Amino acid sequence: MKVPGLLILAVGNPSRGDDALGPLFLERLGELRERGGDWEGVELLTDFQLQIEHAIDLEDRELVLFVDASVSCLPPFEFTRLRPACDTSYTSHALSPAAVLHVYEQIDRMPPPPAFQLAIRGERFELGEFLGPAAEANLAAALEFAGRLLAQRDAESWARWGAFP
Amino acid sequence: MSTLETAARQDYLCRVAIDPLSRVEGHGKVTLLVDKDHRIRQARLHIVEFRGFEKFIQGRPYWELPVVVQRLCGICPVSHHLAAAKAVDQLIGAQDIPPTAEKIRRLMHCGQTLQSHAVHFFHLASPDFLFDFDVTTAQRNIGGVMADYPDIARQGVRLRKYGQEIIRATAGKRVHGTGAIPGGVNKSLTLQERNALLVDLDLMIQWGRNILKLIKNAYSLNPGYFTYFATIRTNYLSLIRADGALDLYHGGLRAKNDAGGILFDHLDYRRYHQVIREQVKPWSYMKFPFINSLGPDRGWYRVGPLARINNCDFIPTPLAEEERKEFMALGEGEPIHVTLAYHWARMIELLHAVEAIRELLLDPDIFGDELVVRGEMAREGIGVIEAPRGTLFHHYRMNEDGLIEKANLIVSTTNNNQAMNESIRQVAERYLDGKELTEPLLNQIEVAVRAYDPCLSCATHALGQMPLQVELVEEDSGEVLGCLVRDADGAVHGRE
Numbered sequence A: 001m002k003v004p005g006l007l008i009l010a011v012g013n014p015s016r017g018d019d020a021l022g023p024l025f026l027e028r029l030g031e032l033r034e035r036g037g038d039w040e041g042v043e044l045l046t047d048f049q050l051q052i053e054h055a056i057d058l059e060d061r062e063l064v065l066f067v068d069a070s071v072s073c074l075p076p077f078e079f080t081r082l083r084p085a086c087d088t089s090y091t092s093h094a095l096s097p098a099a100v101l102h103v104y105e106q107i108d109r110m111p112p113p114p115a116f117q118l119a120i121r122g123e124r125f126e127l128g129e130f131l132g133p134a135a136e137a138n139l140a141a142a143l144e145f146a147g148r149l150l151a152q153r154d155a156e157s158w159a160r161w162g163a164f165p
Numbered sequence B: 001m002s003t004l005e006t007a008a009r010q011d012y013l014c015r016v017a018i019d020p021l022s023r024v025e026g027h028g029k030v031t032l033l034v035d036k037d038h039r040i041r042q043a044r045l046h047i048v049e050f051r052g053f054e055k056f057i058q059g060r061p062y063w064e065l066p067v068v069v070q071r072l073c074g075i076c077p078v079s080h081h082l083a084a085a086k087a088v089d090q091l092i093g094a095q096d097i098p099p100t101a102e103k104i105r106r107l108m109h110c111g112q113t114l115q116s117h118a119v120h121f122f123h124l125a126s127p128d129f130l131f132d133f134d135v136t137t138a139q140r141n142i143g144g145v146m147a148d149y150p151d152i153a154r155q156g157v158r159l160r161k162y163g164q165e166i167i168r169a170t171a172g173k174r175v176h177g178t179g180a181i182p183g184g185v186n187k188s189l190t191l192q193e194r195n196a197l198l199v200d201l202d203l204m205i206q207w208g209r210n211i212l213k214l215i216k217n218a219y220s221l222n223p224g225y226f227t228y229f230a231t232i233r234t235n236y237l238s239l240i241r242a243d244g245a246l247d248l249y250h251g252g253l254r255a256k257n258d259a260g261g262i263l264f265d266h267l268d269y270r271r272y273h274q275v276i277r278e279q280v281k282p283w284s285y286m287k288f289p290f291i292n293s294l295g296p297d298r299g300w301y302r303v304g305p306l307a308r309i310n311n312c313d314f315i316p317t318p319l320a321e322e323e324r325k326e327f328m329a330l331g332e333g334e335p336i337h338v339t340l341a342y343h344w345a346r347m348i349e350l351l352h353a354v355e356a357i358r359e360l361l362l363d364p365d366i367f368g369d370e371l372v373v374r375g376e377m378a379r380e381g382i383g384v385i386e387a388p389r390g391t392l393f394h395h396y397r398m399n400e401d402g403l404i405e406k407a408n409l410i411v412s413t414t415n416n417n418q419a420m421n422e423s424i425r426q427v428a429e430r431y432l433d434g435k436e437l438t439e440p441l442l443n444q445i446e447v448a449v450r451a452y453d454p455c456l457s458c459a460t461h462a463l464g465q466m467p468l469q470v471e472l473v474e475e476d477s478g479e480v481l482g483c484l485v486r487d488a489d490g491a492v493h494g495r496e
Helices: A017-034 A097-108 A133-151 A155-161 B062-072 B077-091 B099-130 B142-148 B150-171 B191-198 B201-221 B223-228 B269-275 B292-298 B305-311 B318-329 B341-361 B417-432 B439-451
Strands: A006-011 A042-047 A063-070 A077-081 A115-121 B014-018 B028-034 B040-047 B235-240 B252-256 B262-267 B276-279 B288-291 B380-387 B390-398 B404-410 B468-474 B480-486 B492-494
Touching: A006 A017, A017 A042, A017 A063, A017 A115, A017 A133, A063 A097, A063 A133, A077 A133, A077 A155, A097 A115, A097 B142, A097 B150, A115 A133, A133 A155, B014 B439, B028 B417, B028 B439, B040 B417, B062 B077, B062 B390, B062 B404, B077 B099, B077 B150, B077 B380, B077 B390, B099 B142, B099 B150, B099 B201, B099 B341, B099 B439, B142 B150, B150 B191, B150 B201, B150 B341, B191 B341, B201 B223, B201 B318, B201 B341, B235 B262, B235 B305, B235 B380, B235 B390, B252 B269, B252 B305, B262 B269, B269 B276, B269 B292, B269 B380, B269 B390, B276 B292, B288 B292, B288 B417, B305 B318, B305 B341, B318 B341, B417 B439
Parallel strands: A006 A042, A006 A063, A063 A115
Antiparallel strands: A077 A115, B014 B028, B014 B468, B028 B040, B235 B252, B252 B262, B276 B288, B380 B390, B390 B404, B468 B480, B480 B492
16 A cells, blocks of 8 residues: 655644644644545644654655644744754653654664654643634644645755755 | 561661663652661662542543543553443443454554553663663663664564554554443444554564564573562462453453462452452552452562463463463473563563454454443443553442542552562662662662563653662761762763
């Protein structure tokens, strides 16, 4: 069975305020997919946190997009290219996207597929909170940008919009 | 029981704390009381475990339980999900759930056993088998395994992922799914889902066998160490199928003594409170369960893979049964008491889980559409399951409005509380006593705890190297006499 070439992997806890940005981003894309259009070759995947096993989800992909809420990026979002990196997130339940790419390199003994990160600015992450108004606006902007990404599903185009940090 | 539980005099002793324990699930610490000649006078395992669930599910509707209680754990949520579902089945009078529902639940549980055993052995424990104790802590973790043994790491990661995919297919999500509901399940499998899961199955079985070879090889290279390290003679408790077979999902309670004699057998687990009691000790937040008829000093027991393999008469899948026979032959008719053999038993169960997954995936009942049954409501329900770490009890009572009035959970790690304490005392006496404490020596304590695969909470720190700080504190004044620190990056250094 052929694996869809583009994986969009969103992480976050829907119950923690703006941490829901990732899962909501994916949910809205899922709603768009329901309405039709060219979604062949696209897989949408969400989880609470990134773990070592997510490296396996990257296998046989042509392109990968990680989506997550961020308190450090500028609003409304930042789009960057990712490099594998063995950072300290390695020691926790929650790996960074770069650490997942590093795991991929180690266990598959080859470079990972081109991978990018869409970090959407969030402000409040308290348990039980809903998405805040600022995050809602940032999410709308990120979804609009995603339309461009989905229209040009190749690493070269994406690299022009999102350089290495 | 060891004499190291409580020192006779503490006023002249220094306290050493291994806090937190690394490469275990959740948070725990070990404290040692040491005299001026480095003699160990007291050793205790403390688990900083908050048992709030029993309290805050009071007042919640019964049908929420299978979904809510699995939040206890991010590693074995399926076990809590299914134990609660089994208890709630009794609350709604669903004595016999439909075959499709039971087989989907069993499949989910096998996926859970596979992924949990894989994460424990490959991610947490394998560095203890693959690297010497003198290897730096920066290397002695899953990162080091991936760098130096990429094939083993790859197999571990893929085995766990496969288990997670079984869970996703049966419960809807890899973590915290919703497959089991009161009286059954909310979905069966589609042909497409089944066929996708069959693709990698033979490979998983092969890898399960490979890892058993690795463990047996490690054992044969150093039999003295494996046989005596942290080893203690104990009673054993587990569920058992009516015909004596290993059964991780359902059965009666069987307990054996240290010579292999039956203490009780095929006991309806709804009567667990007649045979098991819990002791409270002033120095620990976690209770100490024991077999009532033997009393607290002689009645403590072990649960989990070693207990299950010791207790069962056979394993109902051929490859795992072959491995069980070879394993049990080491005991020459007695139970295997070797604490490090927990890992070996765990991998036999991993192989069994994969074999059982194949049987279930080839069973046409998993496509059925009779998913739920109901009966006459009852006020009390008790669900027991063999979680990866051992026997797990969920006991609920609800009022006439269907709201939970009382809950009692005895989790697997609690059952092993006394045994883990006894094992670290054995290690402290054998390996640490009279020596100046160093990081490799202290890691021996952690190796003993790790064998039990304790799940101390499940919030953080599943992988790699946790920061570790060991302090020598003067007992009376509280003055810190010395300090050894291991940073998150694995670097170890002294600190004034």
